[in-house]
Amino acid sequence: ILNVEQSPQSLHVQEGDSTNFTCSFPSSNFYALHWYRWETAKSPEALFVMTLNGDEKKKGRISATLNTKEGYSYLYIKGSQPEDSATYLCAFLNNRKLIWGLGTSLAVNP
Amino acid sequence: ETGVTQSPTHLIKTRGQQVTLRCSSQSGHNTVSWYQQALGQGPQFIFQYYREEENGRGNFPPRFSGLQFPNYSSELNVNALELDDSALYLCASSPEGGRTGELFFGEGSRLAVL
Numbered sequence: 247i248l249n250v251e252q253s254p255q256s257l258h259v260q261e262g263d264s265t266n267f268t269c270s271f272p273s274s275n276f277y278a279l280h281w282y283r284w285e286t287a288k289s290p291e292a293l294f295v296m297t298l299n300g301d302e303k304k305k306g307r308i309s310a311t312l313n314t315k316e317g318y319s320y321l322y323i324k325g326s327q328p329e330d331s332a333t334y335l336c337a338f339l340n341n342r343k344l345i346w347g348l349g350t351s352l353a354v355n356p
Numbered sequence: 357e358t359g360v361t362q363s364p365t366h367l368i369k370t371r372g373q374q375v376t377l378r379c380s381s382q383s384g385h386n387t388v389s390w391y392q393q394a395l396g397q398g399p400q401f402i403f404q405y406y407r408e409e410e411n412g413r414g415n416f417p418p419r420f421s422g423l424q425f426p427n428y429s430s431e432l433n434v435n436a437l438e439l440d441d442s443a444l445y446l447c448a449s450s451p452e453g454g455r456t457g458e459l460f461f462g463e464g465s466r467l468a469v470l
Binding site for chain 2: 280292295337
């Protein structure tokens with residue numbers, strides 16, 4: 247059974263704090279690793295699609311790294327803002343199917 | 357550019373009934389995937405359609421079926437509804453088979469089965 251695990255399950259930080267979450271996935275048959283942000287009452291929105299071992303991607307204050315050999319990806323948020331409050335989901339692409347983690351719920355207090 | 361739209365946004369059904377959910381894909385996208393998200397769970401892959409053909413299926417029973425039309429819009433049909441089918445159903449579109457590219461999601465259809 248293929249499993250994607252995310253940690254922590256939830257996180258509360260103060261505005262201005264930097265934070266990071268982990269996504270663990272099977273290291274075999276790797277095709278791609280997706281990160282999505284899902285704000286309440288909105289659609290999930292793609293942050294990154296990562297395909298190469300050692301990939302680092304950045305979008306504004308958010309960045310992600312990928313280690314396909316050991317099966318993990320980190321998502322970093324620098325200087326968290328209240329608008330970063332959302333659930334962050336990762337998904338592992340296996341045989342054309344995306345297998346999703348349960349997400350990390352981030353709350354940023356002003 | 358029109359985004360992914362889903363209808364209806366909310367609906368209530370009773371056990372044993374049938375439901376059809378609809379999705380219009382983003383302009384230029386020929387691949388549609390459907391996901392079920394039950395309370396407290398991550399999205400679970402139901403199936404994917406690429407150019408009107410089913411292109412992959414998750415662990416859902418045959419009473420979950422779908423269609424994709426020539427304009428790439430899609431339907432999800434669920435027969436003989438069960439209480440556990442209560443969930444948010446998300447549709448996502450992507451270009452060219454959705455192999456590694458990002459998905460573009462609709463806002464979902466929330467189904468309650470009583």
